[in-house]
Amino acid sequence: xxxxLSHPSFMxxxxxxGFIVTIALLSLFxxxxxxxxxxxxQRLRPPSVQFWLxxxxxxxxxxxxxxxxxxxxxxxxxxxxxIGFVVGMMLGVFAAQHExxxxxxxxxxxxxxxxxFPAVLSAILILTFLGPGVVNAVIAIGIYSVPxxxxxxxxxxxxxxxxxxxxxxxxxxxxxxxxLRRHVLPNIAGLMIVQASLQFSLAILAEAGLSYLGIGTxxxxxxxxxxxxxxxxxxxxxxxxxxxxxxxxxMAALAFNLxxxxxxxxxxxxxxxx
Amino acid sequence: MMKIGPETPVPASSGRLRRHARLGTACSTxxxxxxxxxxxxxxxxxxxxxxxxxxxxxILDPTASxxxxxxxxxxxxxxxxxxxxxxxxxxxxxxxxxWQASPDGMKYTFKLRAGAAFHDGTxxxxxxxxxxxxxxxxxxxxxxxxxxxxxxxxxxxxxxDTVEITLKTYAADFLEGLAWGDAIIxxxxxxxxxxxxxxxxxxxxxxxxxxxxxxxxxxxxxWWGGKASIKSATFRFIADPQAQVSAMLSGDCxxxxxxxxxxxxxxxxxxxxxxxxxxxxxGETILAMNNAKAxxxxxxxRKAIAxxxxxxxxxxxxxxxxxxxxxxxxxxNHPAYIDLTGEVKFDxKAAKALLAEAGLANGFKVxxxxxxxxxxRRGGEIIAAMLAEIGITAEIEPVEWPQWLERVFRNKDFDLxxxxxxxxxxxxxxARDGYYFGYSSPELKAAVAATKTARSEAExxxxxxxxxxxxxxxxxxxFLFMLPKITVxxxxxxxxxxxxxxPANPLAELKWE
Numbered sequence: 001x002x003x004x005l006s007h008p009s010f011m012x013x014x015x016x017x018g019f020i021v022t023i024a025l026l027s028l029f030x031x032x033x034x035x036x037x038x039x040x041x042q043r044l045r046p047p048s049v050q051f052w053l054x055x056x057x058x059x060x061x062x063x064x065x066x067x068x069x070x071x072x073x074x075x076x077x078x079x080x081x082x083i084g085f086v087v088g089m090m091l092g093v094f095a096a097q098h099e100x101x102x103x104x105x106x107x108x109x110x111x112x113x114x115x116x117f118p119a120v121l122s123a124i125l126i127l128t129f130l131g132p133g134v135v136n137a138v139i140a141i142g143i144y145s146v147p148x149x150x151x152x153x154x155x156x157x158x159x160x161x162x163x164x165x166x167x168x169x170x171x172x173x174x175x176x177x178x179x180l181r182r183h184v185l186p187n188i189a190g191l192m193i194v195q196a197s198l199q200f201s202l203a204i205l206a207e208a209g210l211s212y213l214g215i216g217t218x219x220x221x222x223x224x225x226x227x228x229x230x231x232x233x234x235x236x237x238x239x240x241x242x243x244x245x246x247x248x249x250x251m252a253a254l255a256f257n258l259x260x261x262x263x264x265x266x267x268x269x270x271x272x273x274x
Numbered sequence: 275m276m277k278i279g280p281e282t283p284v285p286a287s288s289g290r291l292r293r294h295a296r297l298g299t300a301c302s303t304x305x306x307x308x309x310x311x312x313x314x315x316x317x318x319x320x321x322x323x324x325x326x327x328x329x330x331x332x333i334l335d336p337t338a339s340x341x342x343x344x345x346x347x348x349x350x351x352x353x354x355x356x357x358x359x360x361x362x363x364x365x366x367x368x369x370x371x372x373w374q375a376s377p378d379g380m381k382y383t384f385k386l387r388a389g390a391a392f393h394d395g396t397x398x399x400x401x402x403x404x405x406x407x408x409x410x411x412x413x414x415x416x417x418x419x420x421x422x423x424x425x426x427x428x429x430x431x432x433x434x435d436t437v438e439i440t441l442k443t444y445a446a447d448f449l450e451g452l453a454w455g456d457a458i459i460x461x462x463x464x465x466x467x468x469x470x471x472x473x474x475x476x477x478x479x480x481x482x483x484x485x486x487x488x489x490x491x492x493x494x495x496x497w498w499g500g501k502a503s504i505k506s507a508t509f510r511f512i513a514d515p516q517a518q519v520s521a522m523l524s525g526d527c528x529x530x531x532x533x534x535x536x537x538x539x540x541x542x543x544x545x546x547x548x549x550x551x552x553x554x555x556x557g558e559t560i561l562a563m564n565n566a567k568a569x570x571x572x573x574x575x576r577k578a579i580a581x582x583x584x585x586x587x588x589x590x591x592x593x594x595x596x597x598x599x600x601x602x603x604x605x606x607n608h609p610a611y612i613d614l615t616g617e618v619k620f621d622x623k624a625a626k627a628l629l630a631e632a633g634l635a636n637g638f639k640v641x642x643x644x645x646x647x648x649x650x651r652r653g654g655e656i657i658a659a660m661l662a663e664i665g666i667t668a669e670i671e672p673v674e675w676p677q678w679l680e681r682v683f684r685n686k687d688f689d690l691x692x693x694x695x696x697x698x699x700x701x702x703x704x705a706r707d708g709y710y711f712g713y714s715s716p717e718l719k720a721a722v723a724a725t726k727t728a729r730s731e732a733e734x735x736x737x738x739x740x741x742x743x744x745x746x747x748x749x750x751x752x753f754l755f756m757l758p759k760i761t762v763x764x765x766x767x768x769x770x771x772x773x774x775x776x777p778a779n780p781l782a783e784l785k786w787e
Binding site (some may be wrong): 041219232 | 541590
């Protein structure tokens with residue numbers, strides 16, 4: 001705990017993440033204005049007492065939209081990373097159990113294949129099949145994070161499987177499932193959580209990117225990426241409109257990256273002694 | 275995008291301070307070069323012009339596809355008809371020098387222009403006219419405006435320079451129809467290649483087409499109308515509104531036919547090198563509704579939707595207020611226009627009451643398919659928010675043009691869509707069976723038929739007025755505004771059409787001053 005408090009990047013990440021989560025939760029109960037309310041005659045206003053961060057091209061309150069957008073980003077992150085985490089871990093551990101078998105080979109080569117495509121590109125590819133929309137975007141982002149988790153889980157699980165206590169457990173007659181549950185999963189969990197945190201920031205960036213391209217979150221639901229895209233048209237007239245969603249995206253990505261880095265350092269057994 | 279000037283080398287021997295000073299002057303030279311470069315560029319290229327537009331044609335044959343982009347490139351440039359429209363939508367002679375209609379309006383005699391020839395050198399004769407009109411009116415014709423040719427009974431070519439057209443049914447708009455880009459004269463010899471390597475009769479001949487980028491034309495020195503002022507003309511296609519603005523600011527385009535970023539008008543106006551003209555198009559922009567599909571088949575629901583949409587705010591938010599509000603499907607530029615914008619007043623409460631009356635007090639869900647242009651995407655988002663106020667959830671789905679044509683236009687698989695109908699005088703689409711609105715009204719059909727059979731201008735005007743009223747009364751769609759034409763041209767380039775009676779950019783009228 002003390003180590004955590006004295007780890008600067010972890011703390012910065014934690015504070016920023018906390019801030020974003022708080023804002024997102026707060027938006028469930030309260031926003032300064034209705035984020036969907038258009039006051040077209042008040043469009044592209046600079047920040048003021050009434051509109052803290054100004055208004056967008058339809059006269060919507062940017063601060064309120066960013067708050068709801070945070071909720072959107074977090075939700076996308078949680079579900080997409082959740083899909084990748086759960087499916088990836090299952091596949092990875094399964095492959096590790098059958099190490100060297102044909103099944104393992106096929107599975108891992110398949111994952112390598114998906115891994116070969118750049119993340120956002122494969123998400124776009126998946127979205128062209130599924131059609132645009134936030135649910136499909138989440139699925140797409142989830143799918144492309146599966147191989148990352150699966151490879152990691154396989155590698156880590158292989159290491160665990162080779163340890164003596166597994167052999168001991170086997171000799172003691174523990175079932176496969178209970179070995180998995182009691183020995184393998186807890187031992188790879190730390191690694192997976194670190195990866196999840198890093199993956200989270202990628203998922204937020206991917207959602208922003210997809211929404212920027214118009215195939216992610218659809219209006220009227222606010223999304224940071226879409227806000228950025230919409231604002232781009234008005235850069236010459238109201239540059240600040242683009243700055244705020246940009247800052248939000250950068251901040252969220254930074255927050256989860258720092259958090260992940262910090263977690264990695266804290267959870268790494270090799271670093272514990274230092 | 276910033277244009278970066280050429281780097282001015284700084285002598286390495288100069289001291290730090292001097293280097294800074296030099297850098298300063300270098301910068302200002304670069305800046306000056308940047309500011310002047312476009313002026314210089316135009317001075318060098320008086321013999322050529324680059325006209326940019328949003329959409330690229332899919333093919334170049336207007337008799338085979340309805341796409342406006344084809345006409346924007348070819349009309350009065352590559353292809354010509356017997357007659358044409360000028361910039362004030364006045365009927366003017368083109369390949370026909372003169373014409374005469376019989377007193378009963380059933381027979382037209384055209385005298386062809388001496389000296390008119392195709393780009394391959396063959397003269398335009400009455401046989402070409404007969405070929406073109408017979409082809410366009412044939413049962414298997416792909417011509418998008420078959421109504422033009424439907425009244426034709428027979429086309430005769432008594433002499434090489436004389437064409438006689440006998441009508442089987444009287445049509446008040448027959449001559450007008452012949453001015454459309456769909457009634458161009460093609461040669462039997464080259465018609466097969468019209469889609470990709472068109473051979474026309476106009477002041478410019480086709481040179482090459484780099485798909486996805488540009489299309490190059492060259493002056494036809496043998497044109498019957500004399501030599502055009504500019505020798506070489508290039509059409510460039512830039513779909514993204516921001517890129518359009520950048521292309522104008524950087525000087526890559528000499529003119530933009532209709533810039534897609536109305537929000538950039540102020541910025542463009544401030545630039546002393548450019549001239550911005552706001553004109554009008556024939557683009558009735560509407561919130562189209564699927565009249566054949568419940569609950570939109572209920573006129574009360576359609577009316578409620580129209581009432582919930584504040585067209586003034588949509589105009590303001592989607593295209594910065596440059597549109598002209600309309601209350602029916604008719605252009606304010608036409609003499610028969612009547613203002614029906616007051617027919618349905620923006621009134622959320624009344625709209626809700628109407629919905630309740632229709633048994634939909636709790637609202638309902640509809641899809642709202644939006645094609646790429648800003649008026650549709652942005653306008654649609656505003657409309658969705660307005661519909662939400664009366665409890666209607668409009669699920670926005672952005673679609674690309676091919677998808678829109680396939681799903682909405684052809685398969686009628688939609689509830690709502692925002693679209694601009696850019697053809698002139700297209701009221702008759704409401705009388706077409708199987709058109710994507712899913713609307714059918716005997717009264718309207720009668721009114722549209724009356725516009726055709728009218729024997730006098732007054733009679734025709736009355737029929738148009740009746741048709742406008744009928745469409746508004748039936749609230750077929752929610753009528754929003756006419757799209758503006760925002761023309762941007764470099765100072766010194768004159769002759770761009772400020773308004774579009776039809777989508778066309780006649781290059782022969784352009785001139786550098």
